[in-house]
Structure formats: structure tokens, C-alpha cells
Amino acid sequence: MLRNKKLFVVLSVLLVLALLVPGCSSGSKSTKKDADKMKVAFMYVGPVGDAGWTFEHDRGRKYLQEKLPWVETTYVESVPEGADAERVLTELAEKGNKVIFATSFGYMDYVIKVAQKYPNVIFMHCSGYKTAANVGTYFGQIEQPRYLSGIVAGKMTKTNVLGYVAAHPIPEVIRGANAFTLGVLSVNPKAKVKLVWTNTWYDPAAEKEAGKSLLEAGADVIAQHQDTPGPQQAAEEKGKYGIGYNSDMRSYAPHANLTSPIWNWGPYYVKVVQAVKDGTWKPEQYWGTMADGVVDLGPFGDAVPEDVRKLVEEKKQDILSGKLVVFAGPLKDQKGTVRVKQGEKMTDEQILNMDWFVKGIDGTIPSK
Amino acid sequence: MESMWIAILTATVTAGTPLLYAALGEVLAQRAGVMNLGIEGMMLVGAMAGFGVTVRTGQPWLGLVAAMGAAGLLALVHAFLTVGLRANQVVSGLALTIFGTGLSGYLGKSMVGIPAKATFKTWALPGLGDLPVVGPILFRQDTLVYLTYLLVPAIWFFLYHTRPGMNLRAVGENPAAADAVGINVSVTRYVYVVAGGLLAGAAGAYLSLAYAPSWLENMTAGRGWIAVALVIFAMWDPVRAMAGAYLFGGVDALTFRLQALGVVIPSFFLKMLPYVFTIAVLIVSTRETILRKSAAPGALGLTYDREGR
CATH class of the missing domain: 3.40.50.2300 (Response regulator)
Known part of the structure; x- marks a missing residue:
């Protein structure tokens, strides 16, 4: 029993250390290099390798990263449309993301809920119909x-x-x-x-x-x-x-x-993030057309x-x-x-x- | 009209084959007393590994070997946990499915969107392929389908008419008694759990190299779970597993063709059928158990500890 207790203490200490180490390193990194970068996050319903819906959103994310070098993007994939979505959204907001794209219909109510708690973060919800002061929606006329x-x-x-x-x-x-x-x-x-x-x-x-x-x-x-x-x-x-x-x-x-018929989110993501930076972003219900380039053949x-x-x-x-x-x-x-x-x-x-x-x-x- | 039924039955055999491979593997493992709920995970890892090797080498046979090997390794983990460490079989199996799903998705990321270089193509068996009705249904398939025609009787014969087969059943039925007559329970269970993994890998390879040649995350879409239900439906018998696999596969094939004909049966209803059959069989088989007839292996799901008696 005593041996087990010792083992338990050692393991706990190791665990705490393991948690601290990455915390330190990312903390020091963000002071200089990342401070001038705007953080943008994406939440996906499927895996980025699905060759379809999520794959295309992630292609848009990469396009955004490439076009706007002052942006730092991250994504969370395969987030179920349920209570998990609220947790992930909260985490992403806590991590200092300025814009969060939620790319599935079922995220709608969680987006609205989390957005109330983080009024300084812009939330963009794909395919939904609920907006707020800091929540916009977007979809395309495929x-x-x-x-x-x-x-x-x-x-x-x-x-x-x-x-x-x-x-x-x-x-x-x-x-x-x-x-x-x-x-x-x-x-x-x-x-x-x-x-x-x-x-x-x-x-x-x-x-x-x-x-x-x-x-x-x-x-x-x-x-x-x-x-x-x-x-x-x-x-x-x-x-x-x-x-x-x-x-x-x-x-x-x-x-x-x-x-x-294909989705092409990249140009729209660039537009939104640029608007947020310029301070011209407004909550809207965007329904993109071929003329906008969001959908194409x-x-x-x-x-x-x-x-x-x-x-x-x-x-x-x-x-x-x-x-x-x-x-x-x-x-x-x-x-x-x-x-x-x-x-x-x-x-x-x-x-x-x-x-x-x-x-x-x-x-x-x-x-x- | 006749050609339509032939088309449906041909599709039935194709759709049933991955279920059959996975179910045959699970029959072996469960006959040894080890339930492995990790089929879905093993199939995915097999599908991914098989596709990856085929893309690199251009050899579907090497892909099949890789698929079986990779899934066999996962099964070995399950055997180590449940037989070696006597962990809970249900928990270990579920963990295996979750792990396999994640692992295959992670390792397969770079292969999404790559077309298969080589696949198992359909070819007619000389002579047999020209038979009316039966020919196109059974004998104009791919090699992996033909292999199951040999595998099912082979496993049936092995189980019921050979000594190692009898030992296997004894281990699953009453490990203590098997141990007492000198059968090594642990080794037997290790062997058949891994054999089950090999076959689950073949099931995965069938999906990614013959049925829908490509790699996509989660491409099994629940077939591993249907295979688990199928084993119960088949009452742990390889021949009944074959009949069941074609029945379940037939539901798949029928769903769309009925719609194309304009017959309105909700496809949710058809999709539910395999599970309704399984529940029905469970009820019947449980009654038979009460009447002391055949049913589930007696020690299924129980760990065996020689000193724990």
C-alpha cells in the first residue's frame, strides 16, 4: 500500500510537470512572435480527410493562412454537434482567437450561447440562421x-x-x-x-x-x-x-x-478576417453566389x-x-x-x- | 425482370463479403471465449494499411497481407490485454475500435484523394461463370469473394471435425475442463483472437481494395458492428454466418434497387432489419439455451484464471 502511495505521488508530480512544460513554452512564444498575429480558429464536424465538406473548409483555411500572413489559424476536427461543441468553442475563445468559424448547422445554439460570454470574439456560423451582435452566418447557393x-x-x-x-x-x-x-x-x-x-x-x-x-x-x-x-x-x-x-x-x-459543383470558401474567409481587422465587420446572413466565388463548377x-x-x-x-x-x-x-x-x-x-x-x-x- | 434479380443477388454477394470475413474472424475469437468488439477498428486499420501498401507497391496481394498483418497486430493487443492481463473484454474491445478509428485516420491522412493503382477486379471462373443465373451471381466476382467459398467450409470442417477445432470449442465452452485435459487455454485464445484479427483485416482490405477502392476516414461506416450482430445471428456457426452475411448484404443491395423501381419502403426500415433479425435470433437462441441446446460459447466474455477456480 505504501509503495502504491509513493508511486501515486510520483505519478502526480510527473503529470503536473507534463502539464506545466508545454504551458510555459507556448506562453513565452506568444509574448513576442504571436502578439502581432491575429488568431483565427475553425471548428469542423468531420475529419479534414473526408474528401468533401470538411476537406473544402480546411482548404479555405489554408488559403486564408497563405493570403494573410498576419493570421495564425488553428482547427479542431470531428467535433460532434452537441455539448462538446460548446466546450470546444469556449476553449477556442479562451485561447485568444479573434474570429471563430463553426462549420456545421448543428453548432448553431452553442455558437449563440458562447458568443454571449465572449463579446469581443467574432463568431461565424456556416449554414445556420441565428445571428447576434458578434455572430454572423454564411452559406452558399450550390x-x-x-x-x-x-x-x-x-x-x-x-x-x-x-x-x-x-x-x-x-x-x-x-x-x-x-x-x-x-x-x-x-x-x-x-x-x-x-x-x-x-x-x-x-x-x-x-x-x-x-x-x-x-x-x-x-x-x-x-x-x-x-x-x-x-x-x-x-x-x-x-x-x-x-x-x-x-x-x-x-x-x-x-x-x-x-x-x-464545388465549394470554395477561401476568398470569403479572407474577406471576413480582413473586415474584422479593418473594423468594418458587421453581423450579416451571407448567402454566397457564384458571382462571389464561394460556389463554382x-x-x-x-x-x-x-x-x-x-x-x-x-x-x-x-x-x-x-x-x-x-x-x-x-x-x-x-x-x-x-x-x-x-x-x-x-x-x-x-x-x-x-x-x-x-x-x-x-x-x-x-x-x- | 430476371436480369434485375440477378443484379440484386450479385450485389448481395459483394455487399455480404466484407461482413462475412469479419464475422468468420469473430466466430473464431468468440468460440475461444474472447469477445472482440474491436472489429470496426481492426477493419479500418486493415483498410488503411492495405490501401497504403497497394498504392506504394501496385500489388493488391501485398496490400491484403499488410491489411491482415496490421489488423492482426491490433488483435494481438486485445489478446494481450484480455488473456494476458485478464482485462475486461468489452472495455478492451471498445478501446480497440476507438483507437483503430483514430490511428487509421491519422496515418491515412496523406492517402485521401489518391486513386487506387491496382484493385481486386472481377473475373469469371472458367466454366462456372457461364452457368445460367448462378454463374453471374456467384462466379463472376473477384478473388477475395472466391476465397470465402473455400474459407467457410474449411472453418466449418476445422471447428467440428478436427481435434484442434474441438480444443478451440472446449476452451470457449469450459476453459477449466479444457485446462484439466491439458489444453493450453491462454495460447489457444491468443491464436484465435489473432486469427480473428487477420480476417477482420481482410474484411477491411475488401472494402478499400475491391468494394470501394479508395481510402476515406471511417469508410467502414459501421460494418464492424453489423459483423458482431451477425455472429450472434449465426449462433457462432460459420455456415450460418455466410447465410447471414448474404441476408444482411441483400438488405443493402435491395434498399436502393427497390427505390429505383419506385417501390416506396422507407430505407430506414430496411436498414433496421438486420438488427431486428438479430434480436429475434437472440430470443430464440436464449430459449434454446434454457432447453439445454446449442447457443453461445459457455465461457464467452469471461477471463480464465487457473488459480481463480
Whole structure:
């Protein structure tokens, strides 16, 4: 027993020392070198290696680091959307970060809560809708490049059947499938889009399987909403085409991948941090467009011919100039009922809460 | 219509194979009396190691060996903790899963986004591949699938018709009695826990080298846990494990194809089915245990201490 006690004391001392040592070193470092640097932190919901959503945010972080040398960035990955988020946010604020980006919807209430305690820290929350004096939100209209990717798919299909591997039945995904379909129909009114749900964001094998099922059902271009390249790989194996998502997915399916709607957060992160430094930052609800560069269409695959590239480029210019609006009437739902009349546009509110499929989609939204 | 069912059943075999490898490994470990809840972690480490070696060497076979070796090493840790140190099997297994998930994510970071240089491709077995219906379903798969056709009867024969197999079952059923007749309980448990790890590694390699050739963090997406459920479902029998793996794999394959056909069954419902089956089998098997028939190995989950009797 006595021996155990001694051991316990020794271990405790070691533990305390271990805690002190890094504390000292970082303390001394920050006095000189880091004092003139602005600290910016990112909180991610997934691992930075997911090849999708978090990967793209982290690419934005690296871009920020590169463009603004006076900024020092850190990140915390795989933070669950729960009480842990509050703890991590508090830690990041305590560590002296001036701007904190929280990049998942489920962080919303924790961001608001922690922001009240640290009024001098700016919090930016991605995809949420709650703001405060020091909390802004931001998101992007990925449906714009999705519409363009639909044009590519509509032009490339030979069977006039397109496949869409949808993630979860929520407005964001429904919106994406609708935008893709409208793009398809704009160049190929005879085509239809077969859609299946995986109810996953991240399961490479299941999503590949879903892609295969659509190929077997006659589709020859597969689009997707998940964060893995599974559906692209299915298309690659069968010698068909695919449209990726989130990031350029050509490396996974070099022959099949036609293009991917992608996120490009870097320029926006630079803008926000610069504004904070200049003292011009204001809490806003930012919903970025292709014109802002937050969303874009990724590079084309080799299979896309010159005339299609040209057409997409033209339509892209129309979107950039505001001439082409994705959710503008006339829009009919699957039953043929007119939902948006000719000459009308959907409001942001309607777009954000979209819960119906446009005509041309062959699939059902599960009832709640 | 017929071709659609063939496509579904072909996908069933593919989807069932990683589950089958992992479940066969767990059958061996649990038959020796050691529960290993670290399958998910071992599969991930295997998938990562297998993919990494294949990318560097261009040889999927070397990748498979690396996957099995890496997962086998993790299993060795579990064996050391639970057999050597007599630690709690559930705690050690859970720790192994968490550790394996983190380790594979950390070491695999640089491999995200790299396409697989070489994979296990599907090829038709000469003769058998041309059979109607059965041919495309069973005999136009990849080599790793064909290996399971040999592995399942081999393990079945080993378990029930050889002396080492009987020793293995004795150790899991009643280690004290096995010890008394001169079987080395610790060595037996070490061997089969590691064998289980090797097979979990093969399951991981199947995912990253054949099924969805790439490395992504957490790419097993819960298949390790389904394999654990599958072992109970199979009542620790390799042949039933094969049937179960295809049943569970079939649910996967069916989910999307029914949707593509326009049949509206909520996919959550289908995803739930494997677990409903497992619970049903648990109820039935527990009744059988009460009636003194076969069921779980008697000493499953219990550490054995010769002096502790």
C-alpha cells in the first residue's frame, strides 16, 4: 500500500510537470512572435480527410493562412454537434482567437450561447440562421453550379435517364436535386432523373451501391449529394459518367467524372478576417453566389466535348450577370401543379424550405 | 425482370463479403471465449494499411497481407490485454475500435484523394461463370469473394471435425475442463483472437481494395458492428454466418434497387432489419439455451484464471 502511495505521488508530480512544460513554452512564444498575429480558429464536424465538406473548409483555411500572413489559424476536427461543441468553442475563445468559424448547422445554439460570454470574439456560423451582435452566418447557393452540372449531364446522356444519389430528405438536398433536374431539362426536355435516397452523408460502399442500382435501372450519368466518391466509382467501373460534389472528384473516377459543383470558401474567409481587422465587420446572413466565388463548377473531365463546355460557360455568364435565375417560374411539381408562375421567382424563404420535387424527377420524398 | 434479380443477388454477394470475413474472424475469437468488439477498428486499420501498401507497391496481394498483418497486430493487443492481463473484454474491445478509428485516420491522412493503382477486379471462373443465373451471381466476382467459398467450409470442417477445432470449442465452452485435459487455454485464445484479427483485416482490405477502392476516414461506416450482430445471428456457426452475411448484404443491395423501381419502403426500415433479425435470433437462441441446446460459447466474455477456480 505504501509503495502504491509513493508511486501515486510520483505519478502526480510527473503529470503536473507534463502539464506545466508545454504551458510555459507556448506562453513565452506568444509574448513576442504571436502578439502581432491575429488568431483565427475553425471548428469542423468531420475529419479534414473526408474528401468533401470538411476537406473544402480546411482548404479555405489554408488559403486564408497563405493570403494573410498576419493570421495564425488553428482547427479542431470531428467535433460532434452537441455539448462538446460548446466546450470546444469556449476553449477556442479562451485561447485568444479573434474570429471563430463553426462549420456545421448543428453548432448553431452553442455558437449563440458562447458568443454571449465572449463579446469581443467574432463568431461565424456556416449554414445556420441565428445571428447576434458578434455572430454572423454564411452559406452558399450550390444550386447554381448544380444547375450547370445538370446541363452537362443532360447533354452527355444517351439513354435520357439520369441518376441522382440523394443524401437525406431535407430542403438542402431537395433543392440540389431540383436545380440539377432543371439544368438537365433546360437542354434535354425528354430526359428524366431517377432518384434514390441513401440516408447517409458518408458511406462509400453504400453510396457506390446506390449508384450501381441507378446504372442498372438504365441511367448513364450519375450525380450525387454525398461526401464520398462512391457513386463516381460505380460509374467509372461500368464505363458510364458521373457528376461529383463538394470537391473536384476527377482523381477517383478519371474517365467517368464530368465535373463537380464545388465549394470554395477561401476568398470569403479572407474577406471576413480582413473586415474584422479593418473594423468594418458587421453581423450579416451571407448567402454566397457564384458571382462571389464561394460556389463554382469544378474542372471538366476529358469526356466533355468543346461545344458543351462552351454552352455551360455561356450559361455561367448568365448566372453571374443575374440574367439566369435557377428557381424562376414556370416551375411545376411532380404532379404537374404549377408551383411558381411564369415571371415569378421563388423567395429565399421558399428556397430554403423547399419540400417538393420538380417535374422530371422520378423518385419520392419520404413523408414525415 | 430476371436480369434485375440477378443484379440484386450479385450485389448481395459483394455487399455480404466484407461482413462475412469479419464475422468468420469473430466466430473464431468468440468460440475461444474472447469477445472482440474491436472489429470496426481492426477493419479500418486493415483498410488503411492495405490501401497504403497497394498504392506504394501496385500489388493488391501485398496490400491484403499488410491489411491482415496490421489488423492482426491490433488483435494481438486485445489478446494481450484480455488473456494476458485478464482485462475486461468489452472495455478492451471498445478501446480497440476507438483507437483503430483514430490511428487509421491519422496515418491515412496523406492517402485521401489518391486513386487506387491496382484493385481486386472481377473475373469469371472458367466454366462456372457461364452457368445460367448462378454463374453471374456467384462466379463472376473477384478473388477475395472466391476465397470465402473455400474459407467457410474449411472453418466449418476445422471447428467440428478436427481435434484442434474441438480444443478451440472446449476452451470457449469450459476453459477449466479444457485446462484439466491439458489444453493450453491462454495460447489457444491468443491464436484465435489473432486469427480473428487477420480476417477482420481482410474484411477491411475488401472494402478499400475491391468494394470501394479508395481510402476515406471511417469508410467502414459501421460494418464492424453489423459483423458482431451477425455472429450472434449465426449462433457462432460459420455456415450460418455466410447465410447471414448474404441476408444482411441483400438488405443493402435491395434498399436502393427497390427505390429505383419506385417501390416506396422507407430505407430506414430496411436498414433496421438486420438488427431486428438479430434480436429475434437472440430470443430464440436464449430459449434454446434454457432447453439445454446449442447457443453461445459457455465461457464467452469471461477471463480464465487457473488459480481463480
